[in-house]
Amino acid sequence: MxxxxxxxxxxxxxxxxxxxxxxxxxxxxxxxxxxxxxxxxxxxxxxxxxxxxxxxxxxxxxxxxxxxxxxxxxxxxxxxxxxxxxxxxxxxxxxxxxxxSDPLRVVLPHANPHARRRSIHLAELAGERWVLGCMKTLDLLRHYADLAGFELRISCGATDYLFAQSLVGAGVGIALIPSIALTQADDLVAIPLEPPSPCRxxxxxxxxxxxxxxxxxxxxxxxxxxxxxx
Known part of the structure; x- marks a missing residue:
């Protein structure tokens, strides 16, 4: 051939x-x-x-x-x-x-006064600025903030949970991150929210x-x- x-x-x-x-x-x-x-x-x-x-x-x-x-x-x-x-x-x-079930955690820098807590109520974070890792969490977070009686203050609306956590580490704000998207960064802590708390x-x-x-x-x-x- x-x-x-x-x-x-x-x-x-x-x-x-x-x-x-x-x-x-x-x-x-x-x-x-x-x-x-x-x-x-x-x-x-x-x-x-x-x-x-x-x-x-x-x-x-x-x-x-x-x-x-x-x-x-x-x-x-x-x-x-x-x-x-x-x-x-x-x-x-x-x-x-x-x-x-993938519960959302509050991610804080180690320097935050709440960083040593084992759990926290969202109302205790009323004075914080927030970094969004996904714009879909905005309505969710706003709903739970309304239940807790405070208005959200947004520092950044990102579309990536890893990016959002890097901004938390830089001191820009705190974030609400699903458990499976958490990093193992040494300068961050992830704290469960007390009920009522959001879940994915x-x-x-x-x-x-x-x-x-x-x-x-x-x-x-x-x-x-x-x-x-x-």
């Missing part, structure tokens, strides 16, 4: 292999993907090396529609206080499997209607994610 024919034959074979390869697309929010996905994915890749994975970084308002429309097979997502984004018998088209609830969303040949792999990955958090 001539070299050109050999190349064409090789390319054709690779094309067939690629067409036969199972694919899974996973949508995840950043802090959840960083903390929860790697242990499950390392096991999954070892057990199923022929599955082609695509990871999309998306917030729940974008990842859940992707699953509903069939453009993602699974979404690692979250909701704050209140009902989950999908419940049995609703019209969401999704199944929701709860994974973990993390779970897995899959399509209720769309099942294909890759479904066994999807089920295996979902089981790995759930076992990694128990």
């Amino acid at each position: 001539r070299p050109s024919n050999t190349r064409r034959a090789t390319a054709a074979c690779l094309g067939v292999l690629a067409a036969d390869r199972d694919r899974l697309t996973i949508a995840t929010f950043a802090s959840g993907g960083r903390a929860l996905l790697p242990p499950a994915l390392s096991r999954f890749v070892a057990d199923h090396p022929g599955v082609e994975l695509t990871i999309l970084e998306r917030e729940p308002e974008d990842s859940l529609p992707l699953v509903r429309e069939g453009r993602a097979d699974l979404a690692l997502a979250y909701h704050f206080d209140g009902p989950p984004p999908a419940r049995p018998g609703d019209r969401s088209g999704l199944d929701w499997a709860p994974l973990i 609830f993390i779970g897995i969303a899959t399509s209720r209607r769309r099942r294909g040949p890759a479904q066994p792999y999807l089920d295996a990955l979902r089981c790995l994610l759930m076992s990694a958090t128990t």
